[in-house]
Amino acid sequence: MTIHVRAPATTANLGAGFDVAGAALSLWNEVVVFDEPGHEDGSHLGIRAFSVYASPAGRTFAWTSRIPRERGLGSSAAVVALGLVAGAAAAGVSPPLEELFAAGLELEGHGDNLAPALAGGVCLTHDGRVHRVADELPAVPVAVVPSTRVNTAASRGALPDSVPRLDAVFNVVRASLLGAALASGDEDVFAAALDDRLHEPYRVQHAPHLTEIRADLPGGALGATLSGSGPTVVVWASRGRADAVADELRGRYPAHEVLPLKVAPEGAATA
Numbered sequence: 001m002t003i004h005v006r007a008p009a010t011t012a013n014l015g016a017g018f019d020v021a022g023a024a025l026s027l028w029n030e031v032v033v034f035d036e037p038g039h040e041d042g043s044h045l046g047i048r049a050f051s052v053y054a055s056p057a058g059r060t061f062a063w064t065s066r067i068p069r070e071r072g073l074g075s076s077a078a079v080v081a082l083g084l085v086a087g088a089a090a091a092g093v094s095p096p097l098e099e100l101f102a103a104g105l106e107l108e109g110h111g112d113n114l115a116p117a118l119a120g121g122v123c124l125t126h127d128g129r130v131h132r133v134a135d136e137l138p139a140v141p142v143a144v145v146p147s148t149r150v151n152t153a154a155s156r157g158a159l160p161d162s163v164p165r166l167d168a169v170f171n172v173v174r175a176s177l178l179g180a181a182l183a184s185g186d187e188d189v190f191a192a193a194l195d196d197r198l199h200e201p202y203r204v205q206h207a208p209h210l211t212e213i214r215a216d217l218p219g220g221a222l223g224a225t226l227s228g229s230g231p232t233v234v235v236w237a238s239r240g241r242a243d244a245v246a247d248e249l250r251g252r253y254p255a256h257e258v259l260p261l262k263v264a265p266e267g268a269a270t271a
Helices: 047-049 073-093 097-105 111-119 152-157 163-186 189-191 200-204 207-217 242-252
Strands: 003-010 021-034 058-062 122-126 129-134 141-145 220-225 233-237 257-260
Touching: 003 073, 003 111, 021 111, 021 141, 047 058, 047 073, 073 097, 073 111, 073 189, 073 220, 097 111, 097 129, 111 122, 111 129, 122 200, 163 189, 200 207, 200 220, 207 220, 207 233, 233 242, 242 257
Parallel strands: none
Antiparallel strands: 003 021, 021 058, 021 122, 122 129, 141 233, 141 257, 220 233
């Protein structure tokens, strides 16, 4: 039996949704599992995820990685999702989302990436639970991806243990607006939610283009967010304006990769 699974990239810490909100993006990693002996690395994150449900012994794994690593686009979460879904398929079981999520969290501790990688669309997570709240967002993502990398653990270690009350209130207001935007599909409300004071100010030194883009948004853009811990920045374009936004960003940042994407309504699944 040959098993073919794909899983999407993700953008987490969506706007003011620090450690809570994430969305799946139309950029895919894949794995094909063959029933033939191979020499697999048992420390590989995807193999460890596969092993939750089935033994990798006597199998060969062919991984296709399109999601840039350590760029804030959920590459680790996608690998975990691939392994879990492939392992479940090999075992002939169909675990519920919450079970897959719990198993994946033990390997990949970033639930706001893992949830949309597994479920697709836009997800909120808390206390080990997943809420898939929408198929799409009121805007189109355009990712601006530098060649530099950011280690997520080191980046998280740079965050303060406490923030000023005004910054906390700022985020509460915008997180409420984010929820309203997801419920209403209103792009103006969504634009108002695309700012953060809990993590972005402490990570922006690794993504100076975030400040530059926000100070001079391309025509047709609603706002910009740091994707995960960065350095990728997602510029959110009005529907129908994504290509124009991407063209302008390519002109500004010729050394960066600019990827016009979509919110992917589906998560990890057999192909």
